[in-house]
Amino acid sequence: MIRSELIQKIADENPHLTQRHVERIVNTVFEEIIEALARGDRVELRGFGAFSVKARDARIGRNPRTGEAVKVDDKKVPFFKTGKLLRDRLNGK
Amino acid sequence: MSEKTLTRMDLSEAVFREVGLSRNESANLVESVLRHMSDALVAGETVKISSFGTFSVRSKTARIGRNPKTGEEVPISPRRVLTFRPSHLMKDRVAAGKKR
Numbered sequence: 654m655i656r657s658e659l660i661q662k663i664a665d666e667n668p669h670l671t672q673r674h675v676e677r678i679v680n681t682v683f684e685e686i687i688e689a690l691a692r693g694d695r696v697e698l699r700g701f702g703a704f705s706v707k708a709r710d711a712r713i714g715r716n717p718r719t720g721e722a723v724k725v726d727d728k729k730v731p732f733f734k735t736g737k738l739l740r741d742r743l744n745g746k
Numbered sequence: 747m748s749e750k751t752l753t754r755m756d757l758s759e760a761v762f763r764e765v766g767l768s769r770n771e772s773a774n775l776v777e778s779v780l781r782h783m784s785d786a787l788v789a790g791e792t793v794k795i796s797s798f799g800t801f802s803v804r805s806k807t808a809r810i811g812r813n814p815k816t817g818e819e820v821p822i823s824p825r826r827v828l829t830f831r832p833s834h835l836m837k838d839r840v841a842a843g844k845k846r
Contacts, residue, residue: 691843733830
């Protein structure tokens with residue numbers, strides 16, 4: 654499923670809303686999650702999962718082609734943990 | 747940095763502000779987004795949201811685990827797990843966030 658298919662499904666269920674409206678609604682949901690993570694906040698959606706930010710320490714990496722050592726700065730990366738309900742559903746419980 | 751936790755309520759509130767539907771309807775729409783994504787994943791589909799990220803389901807085979815407390819061996823049944831791969835855009839925005 655891709656973004657446009659998700660929008661279509663929701664538009665089909667809500668005939669009183671225009672496609673443009675549904676597009677804005679769906680985009681707002683994803684945009685809000687990204688903005689929260691960019692601020693360093695967590696987004697916890699019970700039953701679905703939680704988005705958070707993890708810190709990665711600076712390290713000495715290696716260019717796999719040349720074997721040359723390169724400094725990699727510390728950084729923040731997005732992380733998702735599946736919620737219990739969805740995890741159970743994936744396994745037919 | 748004051749770390750906050752956002753919930754469905756915050757997402758509904760954002761939809762409410764952005765689109766001007768009732769709070770109740772905004773909450774239902776947020777729920778629909780999560781439900782459709784969950785249903786597709788449970789059906790084994792990959793959910794690919796451009797400029798956000800990709801959720802995919804992987805199957806894991808059975809293996810022997812160990813109870814870390816007792817050292818006892820326990821079988822772990824085959825299972826399906828969900829992985830999320832953030833888009834470059836999300837990664838870049840999260841990485842840039844720290845330099846605020």
